[in-house]
Amino acid sequence: KAGVTQTPRYLIKTRGQQVTLSCSPISGHRSVSWYQQTPGQGLQFLFEYFSETQRNKGNFPGRFSGRQFSNSRSEMNVSTLELGDSALYLCASSLTGQDTGELFFGEGSRLTVL
C-alpha cells in the first residue's frame, strides 16, 4: 500500500508570491491534516479535512488555506508569502480522523521564502 505522498518536496519562492502544496493520502483514508514545522515553533497544526470539509483549524492567518477533493487528495495554499513562512509542511492522513488513532505522515514539502 502506497504511503502519503507530498509534492513538491522542495521549493523556493520569494516574498509576496503564493504557493500550493499537494498531498495524496493513503488509499481509503478520509482525513488529511496539515502541520507546519519550524525550528522555533515546532509542529503547529494548520487544519484537518475530512470528506471534503474542514473539520478543524489552527491559529494561522487567512493567508493559509486548504481544500480536499472527493478522492481525499488535499492541497494547501499560502498566499502573499512572508519570510517566516519558510518551513517544512507536513501532511498526515488517517482513516477517520485525528481523534481515533495514529497519523501517517508524508515526507513533507520544504518551503524556502527568500
Add this chain to the structure above:
Amino acid sequence: SQQGEEDPQALSIQEGENATMNCSYKTSINNLQWYRQNSGRGLVHLILIRSNEREKHSGRLRVTLDTSKKSSSLLITASRAADTASYFCATDAIGFQKLVFGTGTRLLVSP
C-alpha cells in the same frame, strides 16, 4: 498553550544504553502517542497509549502514562545508532479533535 513539553531537549548516549524521555501536557486526554522523526523527514508513529492504560510495550519501546501527573515517558532499551532521531509526544486532548505535538527530544546514539 496546549503544547506538551518534552524533557530533555537533547540526549546523547552510547549504543547499548537505555534512553528515557519525558513528556508533560496540560489538559485531559483521550490518548497520547509517540512519534519519531529522522532529520528533515516525515514523522513515524511509534506507539499509542490510551488514557485508561498505564504502561505499554512495543519491541524495545516502553511507554508509561500517569494521567494524575499529566505526564508520560518513553524508554528505548538497548539503543542503537539507528535510533538517532527526534522523538515527539502528541496528545489527543478531550474536546479538541486534533493532535498537539510536544517540543521534541533530540536523541543521539553514538556507536
